Amino acid sequence: MPIDTDAPRIVRWTSRALPKSPDVARAIDAPLGVVVRPLLGTEDADADANADADEGFVRVKSAEHIARCHACFGYISSACVIDARGFVCATCEARTSWDACATRGGRYRDVPFAELQRLPEVRSATYSFDIAREVISTPVPAPGAHEAGIDDVAPDDWRRRADAERRRRSSPRRSDGRAVVIIVDLNDASEEYCELMRTMIMGCVEALAGEDVRFGVFAFRGDALEVLHVDADARGGGDADANNSVIRLRYFDTHANAKKHGFIRRVRDAVPRSLEDVLPSALTGRAAIEDAVENGLRSGSSGGGTSSGGTHGSSSGFSSGDTKRIFGPVLDEALGVIEDAFDEGLMSSARVLTFLRGAPNAGVGACDIASRGSSGGSGVQRVQNLDVAPPTALDFELASSEAEALMIPAHDYYELVGERCALSGVEVDVVVISDTFCDVSTLAPLAERSGGRVMMYEDRADVPVVGDVFRLLTRSRGVNCTLRVRCSPGLDISRAYGALVADTAYPGLYHIASCTPDDAFAFDCGFDAAQAANANGDFRSASSSNTSPPTIQVAFEYTTTTRSADGIVTRRRCRRVHTSRAAVAKSAREAYKTLDVNVVAALIAHHALANADEFGLVESRARALDWLVAFVSKAHVFARGVDRGDDVDVDFSLLPHLAPTTRLVYGLLRSKMLFPFAIPDARCVARSRALRCSADDVADYAYPTLTEFAFAGATQTTPIRLRRDALRDDCAYVLDAPQDIIVYYGSSAARDGDDDVFDGIIEDAVRRARMRRTFQPRVWRIRGGGVDDPTPLERYLVEDLDVEYSGRGRGFDGFVKDYLKARCREEIRMRVLGGGGVSAAS
Numbered sequence: 001m002p003i004d005t006d007a008p009r010i011v012r013w014t015s016r017a018l019p020k021s022p023d024v025a026r027a028i029d030a031p032l033g034v035v036v037r038p039l040l041g042t043e044d045a046d047a048d049a050n051a052d053a054d055e056g057f058v059r060v061k062s063a064e065h066i067a068r069c070h071a072c073f074g075y076i077s078s079a080c081v082i083d084a085r086g087f088v089c090a091t092c093e094a095r096t097s098w099d100a101c102a103t104r105g106g107r108y109r110d111v112p113f114a115e116l117q118r119l120p121e122v123r124s125a126t127y128s129f130d131i132a133r134e135v136i137s138t139p140v141p142a143p144g145a146h147e148a149g150i151d152d153v154a155p156d157d158w159r160r161r162a163d164a165e166r167r168r169r170s171s172p173r174r175s176d177g178r179a180v181v182i183i184v185d186l187n188d189a190s191e192e193y194c195e196l197m198r199t200m201i202m203g204c205v206e207a208l209a210g211e212d213v214r215f216g217v218f219a220f221r222g223d224a225l226e227v228l229h230v231d232a233d234a235r236g237g238g239d240a241d242a243n244n245s246v247i248r249l250r251y252f253d254t255h256a257n258a259k260k261h262g263f264i265r266r267v268r269d270a271v272p273r274s275l276e277d278v279l280p281s282a283l284t285g286r287a288a289i290e291d292a293v294e295n296g297l298r299s300g301s302s303g304g305g306t307s308s309g310g311t312h313g314s315s316s317g318f319s320s321g322d323t324k325r326i327f328g329p330v331l332d333e334a335l336g337v338i339e340d341a342f343d344e345g346l347m348s349s350a351r352v353l354t355f356l357r358g359a360p361n362a363g364v365g366a367c368d369i370a371s372r373g374s375s376g377g378s379g380v381q382r383v384q385n386l387d388v389a390p391p392t393a394l395d396f397e398l399a400s401s402e403a404e405a406l407m408i409p410a411h412d413y414y415e416l417v418g419e420r421c422a423l424s425g426v427e428v429d430v431v432v433i434s435d436t437f438c439d440v441s442t443l444a445p446l447a448e449r450s451g452g453r454v455m456m457y458e459d460r461a462d463v464p465v466v467g468d469v470f471r472l473l474t475r476s477r478g479v480n481c482t483l484r485v486r487c488s489p490g491l492d493i494s495r496a497y498g499a500l501v502a503d504t505a506y507p508g509l510y511h512i513a514s515c516t517p518d519d520a521f522a523f524d525c526g527f528d529a530a531q532a533a534n535a536n537g538d539f540r541s542a543s544s545s546n547t548s549p550p551t552i553q554v555a556f557e558y559t560t561t562t563r564s565a566d567g568i569v570t571r572r573r574c575r576r577v578h579t580s581r582a583a584v585a586k587s588a589r590e591a592y593k594t595l596d597v598n599v600v601a602a603l604i605a606h607h608a609l610a611n612a613d614e615f616g617l618v619e620s621r622a623r624a625l626d627w628l629v630a631f632v633s634k635a636h637v638f639a640r641g642v643d644r645g646d647d648v649d650v651d652f653s654l655l656p657h658l659a660p661t662t663r664l665v666y667g668l669l670r671s672k673m674l675f676p677f678a679i680p681d682a683r684c685v686a687r688s689r690a691l692r693c694s695a696d697d698v699a700d701y702a703y704p705t706l707t708e709f710a711f712a713g714a715t716q717t718t719p720i721r722l723r724r725d726a727l728r729d730d731c732a733y734v735l736d737a738p739q740d741i742i743v744y745y746g747s748s749a750a751r752d753g754d755d756d757v758f759d760g761i762i763e764d765a766v767r768r769a770r771m772r773r774t775f776q777p778r779v780w781r782i783r784g785g786g787v788d789d790p791t792p793l794e795r796y797l798v799e800d801l802d803v804e805y806s807g808r809g810r811g812f813d814g815f816v817k818d819y820l821k822a823r824c825r826e827e828i829r830m831r832v833l834g835g836g837g838v839s840a841a842s
């Protein structure tokens with residue numbers, strides 16, 4: 001059985017060889033766990049069924065034919081031992097006979113053994129199968145093509161009858177379709193912003209081109225809700241004036257009880273015929289949608305039906321504090337329309353994209369920004385101001401308590417709406433385009449609960465929101481997912497991290513609202529003491545099979561929508577099974593050697609985020625450091641012995657693959673997620689993304705890669721440390737961070753065609769970095785030597801930046817010299833005096 005050491009790795013272990021016993025695990029003190037990317041490798045496989053065979057992923061026929069263990073219900077896999085009569089389960093080691101399998105028709109019984117071994121589920125570590133599938137959209141028939149119905153066919157023409165019958169069955173039912181609904185905040189909207197929104201909406205139509213999607217646009221401004229209204233008859237008559245394309249409703253809030261606020265009329269009452277008028281088909285009504293969007297999304301005066309009440313006539317002259325933002329009521333109205341459309345059989349699922357320019361402040365779901373933060377009033381402002389001046393220890397303490405207060409949602413309205421959406425098959429994405437505080441931590445649960453994304457952009461015309469939304473809609477993904485994790489005896493999943501919810505009834509079962517091939521989930525593994533006891537405290541079990549290495553099997557079920565090359569859109573319910581084995585490290589040396597530093601960092605990051613929620617930022621940061629101290633100390637003692645404790649080896653010079661550890665933890669402490677001075681909304685978005693990150697992406701968040709390009713056509717590139725004095729004047733650099741790509745030219749490095757080869761290599765690096773990311777990073781080009789403002793790059797030079805442990809103004813060096821080494825020396829001294837633990841390392 002090959003141990004999966006290289007890509008594609010759906011399950012990535014903290015170490016390729018797990019410590020053989022809890023003692024060895026304690027001796028090295030690395031976290032033990034896995035990062036799972038359940039849909040890794042399905043990007044192209046879904047579109048083309050042949051592609052996944054090449055990737056090593058096999059598709060098998062149907063669920064009921066796959067053998068499952070009678071004891072743990074695990075799936076058969078290449079890790080199982082099989083013979084002519086049955087198989088031994090790779091996870092629980094129970095034996096199941098083919099007769100006992102719930103397989104009909106003997107897929108395994110009475111089959112020659114050689115043939116048995118060739119079955120995909122027996123041969124491959126990963127396989128998937130469809131549980132159900134339905135066609136939800138077919139391409140438009142060519143104009144003029146006559147679709148023969150059954151009635152047109154002569155009764156004796158059985159061949160044509162059968163054709164027509166097949167066509168009827170495979171044609172989509174209208175009620176299976178889906179809808180995209182866009183909610184746009186037009187308060188204080190400039191003409192550029194409206195243009196951006198129009199481009200974005202038409203981009204969405206484009207993204208789903210050829211699919212029979214229903215399309216709705218809701219906009220709000222002041223006390224008015226505007227719903228794009230496509231009236232096919234009126235358009236035909238040629239009187240498509242601006243008012244005809246918008247239904248305008250007024251919001252009133254004269255009542256003292258916030259729950260009683262609302263719209264004077266409902267959208268349903270304003271729709272003359274059916275909800276199809278506000279949810280037109282993007283396939284047949286495309287031109288009408290385009291017209292309506294063009295006429296409807298205008299900045300400034302909104303014309304006709306609105307009163308002067310809360311509607312601002314112009315985009316300028318109002319700070320967001322004056323603006324009435326009725327997001328909650330508008331969302332409620334939009335969801336009402338969607339649910340009615342479900343009832344009417346117009347469609348069965350929907351995706352709602354919400355665009356906000358500030359925190360909601362009127363009606364249900366309003367956020368009282370002024371009272372956010374513990375000091376009441378200026379909390380947000382203080383956090384942001386402190387980012388400018390070098391902070392003192394007291395500042396750190398104050399900032400942490402401000403940040404902690406802002407991490408807690410102001411109320412749970414959006415969480416409840418998000419849950420309602422998840423139940424009814426509606427995903428909501430929250431996109432904030434603003435430079436002011438929007439209370440994202442209160443809004444984020446709406447997206448997180450329903451399976452959508454939280455995104456944030458500066459309020460500028462050139463933000464990449466159009467491209468990001470396009471990718472959001474086109475990228476392959478699964479919704480309504482369940483993840484089942486099974487492990488072999490001695491191993492135990494103790495805690496799960498990421499955008500998942502543990503099932504309350506079944507241990508090892510998790511619910512995930514949505515998942516893309518990029519998304520990852522992390523699990524802590526523990527040694528199950530009861531199981532390990534009968535195996536002498538290590539993984540080698542005394543049961544039936546001779547040796548059983550640590551094994552994890554993930555079974556992932558999800559619903560996905562795919563479009564084939566000929567334009568047929570299919571919704572499928574799939575299950576994907578992956579089995580992964582690690583080796584067993586007999587000694588601490590082997591355990592150290594096989595550690596995967598990025599997976600270790602990812603688990604430490606997940607622990608830190610969970611601790612921040614549970615115990616606050618100060619405690620979370622302290623615990624991350626405690627771990628680093630213990631890890632560095634133990635590795636030092638292991639590699640160099642106790643007597644050389646004077647100069648602690650924080651760079652792991654004898655275990656070079658662990659060298660990034662210290663910097664990764666430092667970067668994590670300085671990252672938006674954990675640094676108390678980060679802008680609160682940015683922290684919330686970073687946190688929401690980090691929870692879904694793969695191990696490598698977590699490492700990029702903490703300590704992005706900075707690559708040096710030496711001048712004069714040299715193809716040699718080197719990754720270097722993130723500090724100013726590492727940058728040379730005659731070189732160029734590319735920094736590859738999740739949200740920014742920065743090209744930096746040293747003052748004497750060539751630029752702009754001085755040397756084509758040189759620029760070509762750099763552009764190549766930028767292109768590759770962009771390709772890796774789902775959300776497009778912003779690309780900066782900065783010339784050194786005082787020509788351009790270096791601030792964007794300096795924000796990433798982590799080693800020049802301080803944490804509270806740095807000593808004043810000393811950055812990473814100060815942290816290592818004054819803090820980390822001293823604490824490690826202390827730790828080593830204590831352990832030597834205590835006498836425990838060290839011996840186990842040998």
Ligand SMILES: [Zn+2]
Nearest residue numbers: 069072089092
């Ligand atoms: Zn089993």
